[in-house]
Amino acid sequence: MLAPERRTRADIVIAAAIAALVAIAAVVVWWTSAARGTESVTAEEILSAPPTPDRVPTDVRELWHAGDAAAQRALVVGGVAVTAADGAVTGRDPRTGEQVWKYQRDLPLCAVETQFGTVIATYRDDRGCSQTTQLYGDTGARQTARSSYMDDSVRLSVDGTYVLALGPNRLEMWRSDLVRTLEYGKVDAPVNPNTQQRTDCRLLSATSSSSRLAVLERCAKDSANRLTLLNPAPKDGTVPEEYSSHVLTEPGGAVDGARVLAVSDSRVAVYLPGTGSTAPQFAIFDISGNPIATYPIAANLSDQATVTRVGSVFAVFTGKDLIALNATTLVPTWVYDGATGSPGVVGNPALMAGQLLVPVTDGYATLTPDSGTPISRIPVQRSDYHGEPISVAVVGPTILEQRGGELYALGAP
Template identity: 70%
Template sequence: MLAPERRTRADVLTAVAIAALVAIAAAVVWWHSGVRGTQSVTAAETLTPPPTPEQLPTAYSELWHAADGAAFRAIGVGGVAVTAEGNTVTGRNPVSGEQVWKYQRDIPLCGVEFQFGTVIATYRDDRGCSQTTLLNAETGARLTARSSYMDDSVKMSADGTYVLALGKDRLEMWRSDLVRTLEYGYVDAPVNPRTQPRSGCTLISAASGASRLAVLEQCPKETADRLTILNPAPKDSTTPEEYSSHVLTEPGGTVSGARVLAVSDSRVVLYLPGTQSSAPQFAVYDLSGNRIATHQLSGPLSDNAVVSHLSSAYYVFTGDSLVALNATTFDPLWGIPRVLGTPTLMSGKLLVPVVDGLAALDPTTGAQTARIPMQRTNYHNEPITLNSVGPTILERRGTELYALGPGQRTS
């Protein structure tokens, strides 16, 4: 029988040194991780989504408001209103404004979007707007996260299938679990060189749908904007798959201000600004980049123009009017003047912000069916986006989110 081995003093010292190195490595990882600078307060109980009223209220008044500078539109998911400001995303009771949950980091927010009952929060570090976290919208619980090189500023949008994060040098498409399906534009450390179709281009505007992504870009040595139509989820996310790409020959493609408004499975609609020889217009293209329709506008889109997608139509807020477009063909359905922003749906009607409150419209014809009075405080003509949680309307004006409740203010 062999005698048991004895630990020597050298063995003990070696074990202590290994343990110390492991502790130091763990501390370094923790110090540089996002966990160290993160505070997550989840909901003690889930708010039940309130029912939508069968009939529209006859009046509305302001209930509360909160700073919302990092959002791109009014956010209401399930039974929660969401605000994003500084480095904090907050889920709130839509009636009282009280905090339900909070997610906070020690780096600034780039932007917040929502889709599929989740909130997508993107933060800025030394690699740009690269740190993205997916939160359960009702509880604030962290679901997953991703990190990748991005621009210092991005605009995020959700199309019902994917999330688009657009910067001036590159864009990414993400699935509902934040897995990247496409990168396009500048790549900081490409594994396979020359996988991108072009280099050095500035991305001007983009919009996505379930099966198509349209990008407007300005490329070196080209005298007009380029329209590129892509697969949002090619087989290899690092290798874009183009359906078409061509430099615009239309007059509006040679001046600044063009933008992608919307994308369907078969068409793309652009806004082309007017020139000395042409009026501003909505231009519709097929997937091969052929222009198949144009719709002249009475005036240009403002810099504050906003597009929203509700039910079977897109709604373009031009800056002073609202134009409804068919969601498949992008043919104009109707238009109304003197509005303040984009609408929301409630009780089968389209609610639109107007000077003296809210106009209720027939979504099919645009005919006004009711006028709901409401007085806005501290409003300075900023474009408004609307959302709703049950009977509560969420109205984002500038960098503030206001909650509007049924009834007249009593004090």
């Protein structure tokens, strides 16, 4: 019969050394992981979306405000107002401003958006704006995440189906689960080499619909800006599928400031600045990139111009007035610049009780969405306001306006 094995002093020393190495490795992994620099406070109680009011208020005042410098517009998801500043994304009670949930990292925020009942937050590390986290909008709990090489700055936009992450050199399209459906532009580590049609271009502007992605880019060999129409979800996300691409020969096609305004399933609207001898205009193209029509406008868009989908129109805030484009044909249908002697438009609108709330310098003008006919005025005394553009969102009876790096809530006294 064999004698039982016995532990020696050397065995004990080796086992202790292995345990110590495992512990050290665990500490190193934790110290270098994203979890160490992340704080996540989820909601103790879920806020349900408040009922839609049956009429717009006649009198409102400021209820609260909070820092919101990292968001590109006023954001609402369900019954929660969302602010983003100093690495933190915070869900707030829209009536009181109290924190409902919070997600914070020790990295700079690049951009934040909301869609699919979630909040999408992109952070910058040494690979650019590469780390994106998706949070449940009602609880703030982490749903999923993605990481990829990106530019040092990006803009997030949503179209109801996809998320577009646009940088100056490359862009990506993501599904509702943040799985990438398309990469386009300069790719640092291509899975399939030589699949990008152009890699020497600067991406000026882009916007998407569920079936089309329109990109305005300036390429080194081109004499003017190039309009490219792509499939937002090709069979292989690393191989862009072009519907058309051509250099703009229209007046203003080579002028700085041109941008894609809106995309429908059949058309694309592009803003072309004035050239000195020609007026600025909206140019409409079909899905093959063929020009359909042009519509002169009164003045060039400001650098702070915005486009917002509101009901059945795309509302273009030019910097001084509001132009509505039909959501299908993209043809301008009405313009609102205020009556003579009245305060001017200062931001994008939002829908409330079936009316458009348009921010003007002394409050809000309410308009009919289909014709832009003025209905009434809501006076507002804005604190610390210096004429900055205002982005508006509505949650129940509360009006949210983002301006000057802050989110302000307005409601009945």
